[in-house]
Amino acid sequence: MSQTMTNRRGDKGNTIVEGQTSTWDIVGNTSSHSDDGSSPQILLLHPFVYFGRTKNQIYVNHNGHLTFEEPWSSYSPQVFPMYGNRDIIAPFWTDLDNTRNGDICYAQYTSGSFLQQVTQDINTYFSGIDFNATWILIATWYEVAYYPATGTQNTFQAVLTTDGQHSFVLLNYGSIDATTSSIEAGYDTVNSSHHFTIPGSFASNASGSNSIFSLNSNVNVPGRWAFLTAPVPRSAPAPEQDCSVPMIPAPSPKSASQLTFSFPARQCSGRPAPSVEIHITTPLITSCFTFKEHALTFCQNSVSMTCPTIE
Numbered sequence: 001m002s003q004t005m006t007n008r009r010g011d012k013g014n015t016i017v018e019g020q021t022s023t024w025d026i027v028g029n030t031s032s033h034s035d036d037g038s039s040p041q042i043l044l045l046h047p048f049v050y051f052g053r054t055k056n057q058i059y060v061n062h063n064g065h066l067t068f069e070e071p072w073s074s075y076s077p078q079v080f081p082m083y084g085n086r087d088i089i090a091p092f093w094t095d096l097d098n099t100r101n102g103d104i105c106y107a108q109y110t111s112g113s114f115l116q117q118v119t120q121d122i123n124t125y126f127s128g129i130d131f132n133a134t135w136i137l138i139a140t141w142y143e144v145a146y147y148p149a150t151g152t153q154n155t156f157q158a159v160l161t162t163d164g165q166h167s168f169v170l171l172n173y174g175s176i177d178a179t180t181s182s183i184e185a186g187y188d189t190v191n192s193s194h195h196f197t198i199p200g201s202f203a204s205n206a207s208g209s210n211s212i213f214s215l216n217s218n219v220n221v222p223g224r225w226a227f228l229t230a231p232v233p234r235s236a237p238a239p240e241q242d243c244s245v246p247m248i249p250a251p252s253p254k255s256a257s258q259l260t261f262s263f264p265a266r267q268c269s270g271r272p273a274p275s276v277e278i279h280i281t282t283p284l285i286t287s288c289f290t291f292k293e294h295a296l297t298f299c300q301n302s303v304s305m306t307c308p309t310i311e
């Protein structure tokens with residue numbers, strides 16, 4: 001499985017990397033090379049609705065996150081939910097340094113092949129939504145080093161898209177070097193009304209050649225994570241549609257003694273879960289999981305569960 005971005009097309013880039021690669025071409029303007037820096041204010045060519053709030057600008061922050069109202073230099077990842085005053089999309093929040101190596105690029109489009117590709121992808125991932133993208137923003141951290149480890153390289157992306165009615169965030173992971181630093185991946189909102197943490201955040205297998213961000217997915221594309229941000233998705237399933245697994249036996253002392261998984265019932269009806277909510281009630285768990293067809297499988301303890309089909 002190749003998840004390494006091998007070509008940098010720069011401003012000429014307009015071709016989407018297909019096949020096994022979860023990341024798209026690197027395109028657009030290159031942000032300054034500054035540790036803990038941010039892009040300039042990027043005025044959005046289309047409004048982007050993020051969990052009920054309409055955004056008209058964004059900042060690509062060098063330490064692996066995006067914020068809307070103002071740039072943010074934070075290099076110390078925090079656990080989501082933060083219950084803070086900030087909307088944030090964090091594909092890979094850790095201390096990065098693009099003065100050592102790497103580029104951070106961003107571009108937005110209102111026509112062209114990227115819109116066609118994201119339209120196709122979203123309609124594949126999210127059943128029941130007729131999506132036709134009118135805008136896309138692609139932010140890429142390309143081979144950016146960890147601070148202060150010159151020579152380390154990390155490639156990942158955040159993609160925002162909308163058709164004026166629905167809005168989505170895609171997080172794409174390419175090659176991730178190993179580090180002992182903590183990494184948070186996911187998103188959070190003002191007061192954490194909506195938040196998601198990609199499993200593996202703050203875990204030892206977040207980074208390295210077997211980074212579970214790169215290996216796993218919530219849309220059956222290794223290295224890709226997709227989330228609906230507008231209209232606001234339901235936060236909890238109705239009780240009779242609950243697919244949660246309240247208890248999973250611990251196979252060994254190092255594993256979690258209790259896990260709770262819950263996700264809206266519509267995601268149990270034959271499609272991979274685009275915004276599965278996973279609540280891990282212990283920090284000890286390091287298992288990875290896959291969601292294919294109707295089954296949620298944990299590769300560490302071999303426990304598998306099949307959702308009831310609800311039509």
Ligand SMILES: [Ca+2]
Nearest residue numbers: 036095096097
């Ligand atoms: Ca930094």
